[in-house]
Amino acid sequence: MNAEADTIAALRRARAAAQRMALATTAEKNDFLRRLADTIRGSRAEIVRANATDLERARKSGRGGAFVERLTLDDERIEAMAAGVFQVAALDDPVGTAIEKWTRPNGLKIEKIRVPIGVIAMIYESRPNVTVDAAALTLKSGNAVVLRGGSEALSSNGFLAGLIARALGETGLNPDAATFIRDPDREVIQVMKHSRELIDLIIPRGGNALKDALQGSEVPLLPHFDGKCHTYVDRAADLTMAEEICINAKCSRPSVCNSMENLLVHREVAERFLPALASRLTAAGVEIRGDEATRKYVNSARTATDEDWDTEYLDLILSVKVVDSVDEAIEFIARHGSHLADAIVTNDAKTSERFEREVDSATVYVNASTRFTDGFEFGFGAETGISTNRLHARGPMGLNELTTYKYVLRGTGQVRA
Known part of the structure; x- marks a missing residue:
C-alpha cells in the first residue's frame, strides 16, 4: 500500500470510531483518562528510552539548542503530562450541557447543546507531550483524534500513542478513537488536508513549513503557528x-x-x-x-x-x-x-x-x-493549541473549544402557521 491508501484507511478507522466516542459516558471517558495517567507514570523508563532514540537522531542530524529542548522528555515533563491528564479527568464534561435555553411564545422550548466536533486531526512538530495533551482533551470532549507528529519525535510519539490506545481498549472504548499516523512523509499532510469527508477539523501546531504545507486545505483549520x-x-x-x-x-x-x-x-x-x-x-x-x-x-x-x-x-x-x-x-x-x-x-x-x-x-x-498563555495555567488541564484565529476559538484551547453545538427543540404538537 502507498502513503495515500494507508492514510485514507487510518482516517476511515477514526471516522468509524468517532460515533462511539461521541456517545461515550462521562464515567467511561474519565476512566480512560485515569488509566492513561497511571500508565504514563508506570512507563517512565520506557518513555525516556523511546525519547532517547529521537534525541540521538536529532543530535546526529546536527540539531541542538531549542529544538532538542522542545523534543526532550524527562521525569518532570512526564509527570506534568500525567498530572495534566488527571486534571482533564477532573473537569466537567462539556458534552450534552446546555449553552443557553429559552421558550418561544408558542410554548416551543429551545436548547443550544454542546456536542463533539467529530474527527479532529492534530498535526504537530517537535514536542511529544502534544500527543498526550491532544488525546486527553479531544477524547474527553467526545471526539476521535488523528495524531500526526513530526518525524523528529516518531519514536516518542509512537510509544505514547500506544499507551493511549491501550488505555482506550482497557476502558471498553475503541482504540481507533486515537489513530496515530506513523508515516512521516509530507505527502500524508496533503492527503489529510483534502479529506473533508473524513476529517472535520485540523489543528496544526508548527512553523512556516507546516503553514505552507496546509495551503489550500479543504478541511477547516484552527492553526497554532507563530508566537511573536x-x-x-x-x-x-x-x-x-x-x-x-x-x-x-x-x-x-x-x-x-x-x-x-x-x-x-x-x-x-x-x-x-x-x-x-x-x-x-x-x-x-x-x-x-x-x-x-x-x-x-x-x-x-x-x-x-x-x-x-x-x-x-x-x-x-x-x-x-x-x-x-x-x-x-x-x-x-x-x-x-x-x-x-x-x-x-x-x-x-x-x-x-x-x-x-x-x-x-x-x-x-x-x-x-x-x-x-497555556491551557494548564488557564485551568484546562492541557491544551490542543493556542489559536490566534477569531473563529471559532481563540487563545488556549480546552474542552469547550473542542465542541460545537446543536439546537434541540421540544414541543407539545406545535405546527408553523
Missing part, C-alpha cells in the same frame, strides 16, 4: 516588577511559543531600566539585539535588523526597542506581532485600559508574564 510575543515596559511601570516579568518571559523556557521575543521600553525609563535588565539577561545567556537607543544603554547589544522584529527565535535571543509612547508600542505590536500574547507593565490605569482595548491578541496581559 511582546512585553512593553511603560514609563509608569514598577521597574522591579518589570525586570522580574521580563526575565520570566524570556528565560524560563525560551523554546515555547509564549516566550517574549520583542521587548519595548518607554524612553523615559530606558536609562534606568535597561542596564540592570541586560546584565541579568546576559548572565542567563541571552543575546540582546537592539535599536540605536537600546545600544546606547546596553554596550553588549548587537544591532537589530528589520528581520529581527519579525523573528520568532524560540531561543535565548531578544530584540529590544525604545519607544516614545504607548501609541508607538501598540502600533509596533500590531505590525510585528502574531496576535498570540502581549503584555504591558504599568501602574497607570488609563494606559493599561488602552493597551487592553487596542492590542488585538488572543491573550493580553497587564503586569504579568506572557508565559501564562
Whole structure:
C-alpha cells in the first residue's frame, strides 16, 4: 500500500470510531483518562528510552539548542503530562450541557447543546507531550483524534500513542478513537488536508513549513503557528516588577511559543531600566539585539535588523526597542506581532485600559508574564493549541473549544402557521 491508501484507511478507522466516542459516558471517558495517567507514570523508563532514540537522531542530524529542548522528555515533563491528564479527568464534561435555553411564545422550548466536533486531526512538530495533551482533551470532549507528529519525535510519539490506545481498549472504548499516523512523509499532510469527508477539523501546531504545507486545505483549520510575543515596559511601570516579568518571559523556557521575543521600553525609563535588565539577561545567556537607543544603554547589544522584529527565535535571543509612547508600542505590536500574547507593565490605569482595548491578541496581559498563555495555567488541564484565529476559538484551547453545538427543540404538537 502507498502513503495515500494507508492514510485514507487510518482516517476511515477514526471516522468509524468517532460515533462511539461521541456517545461515550462521562464515567467511561474519565476512566480512560485515569488509566492513561497511571500508565504514563508506570512507563517512565520506557518513555525516556523511546525519547532517547529521537534525541540521538536529532543530535546526529546536527540539531541542538531549542529544538532538542522542545523534543526532550524527562521525569518532570512526564509527570506534568500525567498530572495534566488527571486534571482533564477532573473537569466537567462539556458534552450534552446546555449553552443557553429559552421558550418561544408558542410554548416551543429551545436548547443550544454542546456536542463533539467529530474527527479532529492534530498535526504537530517537535514536542511529544502534544500527543498526550491532544488525546486527553479531544477524547474527553467526545471526539476521535488523528495524531500526526513530526518525524523528529516518531519514536516518542509512537510509544505514547500506544499507551493511549491501550488505555482506550482497557476502558471498553475503541482504540481507533486515537489513530496515530506513523508515516512521516509530507505527502500524508496533503492527503489529510483534502479529506473533508473524513476529517472535520485540523489543528496544526508548527512553523512556516507546516503553514505552507496546509495551503489550500479543504478541511477547516484552527492553526497554532507563530508566537511573536511582546512585553512593553511603560514609563509608569514598577521597574522591579518589570525586570522580574521580563526575565520570566524570556528565560524560563525560551523554546515555547509564549516566550517574549520583542521587548519595548518607554524612553523615559530606558536609562534606568535597561542596564540592570541586560546584565541579568546576559548572565542567563541571552543575546540582546537592539535599536540605536537600546545600544546606547546596553554596550553588549548587537544591532537589530528589520528581520529581527519579525523573528520568532524560540531561543535565548531578544530584540529590544525604545519607544516614545504607548501609541508607538501598540502600533509596533500590531505590525510585528502574531496576535498570540502581549503584555504591558504599568501602574497607570488609563494606559493599561488602552493597551487592553487596542492590542488585538488572543491573550493580553497587564503586569504579568506572557508565559501564562497555556491551557494548564488557564485551568484546562492541557491544551490542543493556542489559536490566534477569531473563529471559532481563540487563545488556549480546552474542552469547550473542542465542541460545537446543536439546537434541540421540544414541543407539545406545535405546527408553523
